[in-house]
Amino acid sequence: MQLVNVKQVNNTAVATLPAHSRATAITVLVIAFALAMIDGYDMFIMSFVAPLVAHDLHLTPSRLGALFSAGLLGSMLGGLALGTIADRIGRQPVLVASLAIAGVATFLCSHSHSLGSFAALRFVTGFALGGVLAALVPLVAEYFPPQRRSGAVTAMFIGYPLGAVVGGAITSMLLTNGWRPLFWGTGLLTLLIVPAGFLLRETLGAPSAQEPKDPSEPKERATTGLPILELFRAGRFWSTSITALGIFCLLLLTYLLNSWTPTIAVKAGFSPATAALCGVFLNLGGVVGAQLSIPAARRFGVFKVAAVMIATGSPAIIAIGHLFAAAPTLFAGLFLAGLLVIGGQQNSPAMAVLLYPQRMRAAGAGLQFAVGRLGSILGPLIGGYLLATHHTPHSLFLLMAAPAVLAAVCYAVVDRLRATPTSN
DSSP: OOSOEEEEETTEEEEEOOTTHHHHHHHHHHHHHHHHHHHHHHHHHHHHHHHHHHHHHTOOHHHHHHHHHHHHHHHHHHHHHHHHHHHHHOHHHHHHHHHHHHHHHHHHHTTOOSHHHHHHHHHHHHHHHHHHHHHHHHHHHTTSOHHHHHHHHHHHHTHHHHHHHHHHHHHHHHGGGOSHHHHHHHHHHHHHTGGGGGGSOOOTTSOOOOOOOOTTSOOOOOOOSOGGGGGGSTTOHHHHHHHHHHHHHHHHHHHHHHHHHHHHHHHTTOOHHHHHHHHHHHHHHHHHHHHHHHHHHHHHOHHHHHHHHHHHHHHHHHHHTTOTTOHHHHHHHHHHHIIIIIHHHTTHHHHHHHHSOGGGHHHHHHHHHHHHHHHHHHHHHHHHHHHHTTOOHHHHHHHHHHHHHHHHHHHHHHHHHHHSOOOO
8 A cells, every 4th residue: 555656747756646545545544533532532541430449449539630640641751752753763663562552551450459550550551642642643644635634633533532432431331340340341452453553554754745835934954953852943933832832721621621520520419320421421522523623624724713612612611510410401511611622622633733744743743742641630630639629610610711711822822823924
């Protein structure tokens, strides 16, 4: 399977897509979508089983928050390290190795009986999953022509929250058997899907479809030194930094919502099975919102659409704090907040594709995910602190709206920066 053909036009090498490339690209997208689903559920599994794990291991809210953060810290470091490695040795080998390690570590979580061993295994799992996402983004992007890349990457990344939706629904039905079988099954499923990684042919170093030059980006100079620093050079300093701040705020919010909303629901009187559905409706909204954003982003631009969606969703987050009296209204509020905020956030990987050239896309995606994971780490910890200090749901969800507003401002600023030539 060949990614592109190269022909000579006026003595210039021009990359062209072969006739069968559309079918190949769709196949790659479907495989990557399935991998993202597994990845998404594996990262969110702790949110669904948190009340049972806390009871079984006798964990306080602060220690449970530390357990959440262990996997997220691993994911942050994995995105940074493995994204850079993927740009050096290839995206496919990093993807396959990361999936295998994540599957083994998740399986072993089912045998953990202490906070220390559980946290260590979640750290390893998170590190490997950080590599999965960093490798998937450029693999998918480079199978599509430039005008289709952002939509393709967003479509692929819909699998991430969808994995949480499907997995959360299954978890809700299986919680009566305890939390350990869920880790056993998730680890086994991850290992079973490893061979699919070999079907994604390597794109690093292959000629890609000719890309239009962004007029706001100055000509790059040859650079040496730490590869991650190249992401801030050649006119990319402010766009990289502000986009990273945006995803930091969004993942802080997303993981705070996913980690603690089920626990808050249990405290409000809902059963653990009903509380687990909070994450399902929140992420189901994200899936629908991401799908709706794809045609809008193609017309108006990814950054602009994300900014509008997230800003509009901030009042919905505030409203959630007033909806814990009944399950239907709570689920409706979570769905709406997910549609706007998480749906807008699902465009983040597509932003990395737009900001960086082919040779550094895995590192760029890895950096954005890593900064986002830093927010993910702080989100559960902040939630544990706020619950320990007896904040009411009203005040807690009011505070949660603040990072959504800041993220919307960040994306609006980057949209403006990309429209206006600047120097750094």
